[in-house]
Amino acid sequence: MNALESDAPLIVYVDIKSPYAFAAIRPTLALEKSLGMRFDWRPLTLDIPSYLGSARKKEGKVVESTRSTSQWSWVKYAYRDARRYAERQGLMLKGTEKIWDSSIPNIGILWVMQTARDRLGDYFEAVYPPFWRRELDIEDMAVVEACLQKAGIDSSGFAEFALGEGRAEHDKLQPQLHPSGIYGVPTYVIDGTILFGREHLPYVRWHLQGREGPAPDIAYEIDDHKAQPC
């Protein structure tokens, strides 16, 4: 899998533990559905401590932190911002108490893409909202298997895939991302152009619809009717 190449019209990189990806899932699925296209969804498992410092909370209080004041300002704002947009979609977003290893549910994206493509939206619905309500231990294989089953996806063989072929595919993709210019989620790759953030969805839509008329500027769309669960 090449980080920038796909047979699909658009590559979408997401991570289960990203609040910005969480807020982008339904609008991006809605775009895919409205265009009648199939995007190439892929995992990008963020290494958050490497660029935003690390922190651990207990009962809402920070008990460990290597973050600077400006890093905390960014993180706090990012959560507030993602939360208000999630709430517009009827979703709850609680700040996480630690930085999770999201690789297992992210490998789950690869599994669904290979075995049950039409149920990808159901998988995201089974994982993202409960994780952001702090109801899922996404580091537990059995929990991710249960999410697959809840989404109507056969999970037999997933554990083996997540430890073997899927893990290898995931781990092979991650080191390609920085050298390709990809650093965060959601990232949209469209004809080699890399766009980070769901504010680019108006541009992505315009491009995929044939680039008619003037190109749109960036904007977070707030038409909630277009972002219902799929």
Added chain:
Amino acid sequence: MLILYIDFKSAASYLALEPTLELAQESEITIDWRPFSVRPFSVPVEQDEETVGERHRRVRAAAQRDVHLHYAAVQGRNMHFADTPAGSDAALAALAVIEGDPVPFIRAAFAAYWSKQADLADEAVVEILLRSVGIDRPDWQKAKAEMASIRSKAEESGIFEAPSYLIADQLFLGREHLPWIRSLIAAEQGD
């Protein structure tokens, strides 16, 4: 009233200018323009041995620059990132004390910075810009004190970047929020 914090050396502030003015015109809302100096933007040079964090910051900065250039083209705007970015504090201090409509000065300052790499930290450069839009030179001491005061209050409000919009007790960072800001203005106006 829409409060908007900008910095002339912020590419995102520059690209927010005209879309925000369009919003203000269509909704007939007043903008309270306030200066907020941010860190100069630069793309780190690739090192032989980078940490993951260093590489992340370099890739992110390069991507941000490319996206700004992408949307500058979409807006039909000339934009050039200097290798060594100039400052903007004198222009921001002037903005802090302008009486009347600051928009002609704001437009002139942004254009000078992003197309001619003008040094907006130089009071003489800023005075020429002010004269070009019919504004007298400010009392620089008073202007700097006012800018410092605005910054202090801004930080108390949680501002840490530009462009930052404050409306209806909500803070929005970036022009991508204009659809929501538009809806808040409409709600305030009782539409």
